[in-house]
Amino acid sequence: MLKQVLGIIGGGQLGMMLTEAARKMPEHISDVIVLDPNPNCSASQAGAKQIVGDFKDRNAILELASKVDILTYEIESGDSAVLKIAESKTTVTPSPETLRIIQDKFLQKSFLNDNGIPVTDFVEIASIGDLRKKITGFGYPALLKARRDAYDGRGNFKIKSENELVSALNYFSGKPLMLEKFVDFKMEVSVIAARNTKGQIATYPLVENIHENNILKMTIAPARVTKQVALEAEKIAKETMQVLHGAGVFGIEMFVTKQDKILINEIAPRVHNSGHHTLQSSKTTQFEQHLRAIIGLELGDTALIHPTIMYNILGPDGFQGKYKMPDIKMDNFYLKMYGKEESKPQRKLGHFNLVDADDTLGISGLLESVSTIKDKVVPSST
Numbered sequence: 001m002l003k004q005v006l007g008i009i010g011g012g013q014l015g016m017m018l019t020e021a022a023r024k025m026p027e028h029i030s031d032v033i034v035l036d037p038n039p040n041c042s043a044s045q046a047g048a049k050q051i052v053g054d055f056k057d058r059n060a061i062l063e064l065a066s067k068v069d070i071l072t073y074e075i076e077s078g079d080s081a082v083l084k085i086a087e088s089k090t091t092v093t094p095s096p097e098t099l100r101i102i103q104d105k106f107l108q109k110s111f112l113n114d115n116g117i118p119v120t121d122f123v124e125i126a127s128i129g130d131l132r133k134k135i136t137g138f139g140y141p142a143l144l145k146a147r148r149d150a151y152d153g154r155g156n157f158k159i160k161s162e163n164e165l166v167s168a169l170n171y172f173s174g175k176p177l178m179l180e181k182f183v184d185f186k187m188e189v190s191v192i193a194a195r196n197t198k199g200q201i202a203t204y205p206l207v208e209n210i211h212e213n214n215i216l217k218m219t220i221a222p223a224r225v226t227k228q229v230a231l232e233a234e235k236i237a238k239e240t241m242q243v244l245h246g247a248g249v250f251g252i253e254m255f256v257t258k259q260d261k262i263l264i265n266e267i268a269p270r271v272h273n274s275g276h277h278t279l280q281s282s283k284t285t286q287f288e289q290h291l292r293a294i295i296g297l298e299l300g301d302t303a304l305i306h307p308t309i310m311y312n313i314l315g316p317d318g319f320q321g322k323y324k325m326p327d328i329k330m331d332n333f334y335l336k337m338y339g340k341e342e343s344k345p346q347r348k349l350g351h352f353n354l355v356d357a358d359d360t361l362g363i364s365g366l367l368e369s370v371s372t373i374k375d376k377v378v379p380s381s382t
């Protein structure tokens with residue numbers, strides 16, 4: 001097989017770890033070029049060439065497309081219409097049509113629902129009258145969501161009573177909206193799934209995700225659920241991969257309800273924060289898996305070798321600017337920083353993985369260790 005030049009829209013931490021994986025496959029990928037607005041972005045620090053430009057900049061996307069054999073993305077906010085045009089110059093994967101559907105939460109849920117995949121109850125909302133009428137079918141609380149360009153929960157408003165209807169609508173100042181029934185879930189979980197260009201599908205074992213302020217804080221691999229729940233979630237993830245077009249790794253976020261039912265919350269058409277544990281816990285990292293999928297190699301082994309907890313290092317509240325990190329060395333502890341120059345409150349600066357390498361700690365032992373380590377791994381002002 002000829003060596004390929006890989007293009008990535010976005011050069012943040014996901015682009016960085018994709019670049020690192022690509023550099024371990026020199027027989028297949030000769031070069032990586034990323035498009036990112038921040039000069040010296042994380043991916044360029046890992047050896048990618050960079051076009052400095054916005055993710056939605058038509059000329060920059062087309063310039064990137066003309067330089068690469070295969071184009072993928074690490075963010076879902078790229079311009080899918082421009083990516084469709086870019087398909088005349090290069091292979092874009094996952095397909096821009098899949099990206100277009102996923103970018104709009106209402107289209108995404110409609111697509112899944114139409115394909116018989118379980119999702120939370122949802123409806124489109126056009127006006128205050130519409131909201132008043134439709135919310136009675138769901139009851140309070142219910143979640144009003146921006147259909148597009150919302151991540152880390154910033155596009156959601158939890159409506160607790162009729163008194164909040166107007167302020168909820170005003171919060172979104174005219175953006176297209178949808179309403180979801182509130183799920184009183186037992187646990188948030190996800191499956192990292194892959195499909196290669198030949199249609200082969202593989203899923204990693206189900207993991208458990210703990211969020212704080214709507215941002216992922218910690219991933220526990222494997223999820224603390226029954227075998228039956230884990231198998232059901234992995235089955236739903238496989239069915240989802242069968243209906244989505246294009247090759248690559250997808251992060252499929254789900255709820256486990258109090259009745260142990262699985263509902264998909266949302267899909268990311270890219271490598272995912274809840275898959276970072278695979279850097280140490282699995283034979284094939286999610287980053288290598290994505291590359292294997294898009295260049296048409298056999299998918300790698302997804303078995304979880306050791307239980308692992310991934311903990312996100314977020315910029316602390318209260319300061320912004322250059323920061324330093326304590327130097328911590330410990331058995332089975334793997335710190336990964338993303339090379340970001342400045343800390344901002346809640347910014348993802350890095351993560352660590354703690355691995356139960358001897359299979360002696362169990363998840364409860366890992367959790368205990370994480371709770372002592374996390375207070376030592378705190379970025380501070382220089």
Ligand code: AMP
Binds near residue numbers: 155156182184
């Ligand atoms: P989202 O950005 O839509 O994925 O939502 C961010 C977070 O809001 C999720 O991780 C959940 O914790 C919560 N959430 C989203 N949708 C629902 C729902 N229908 N019911 C309950 N919680 C939800």
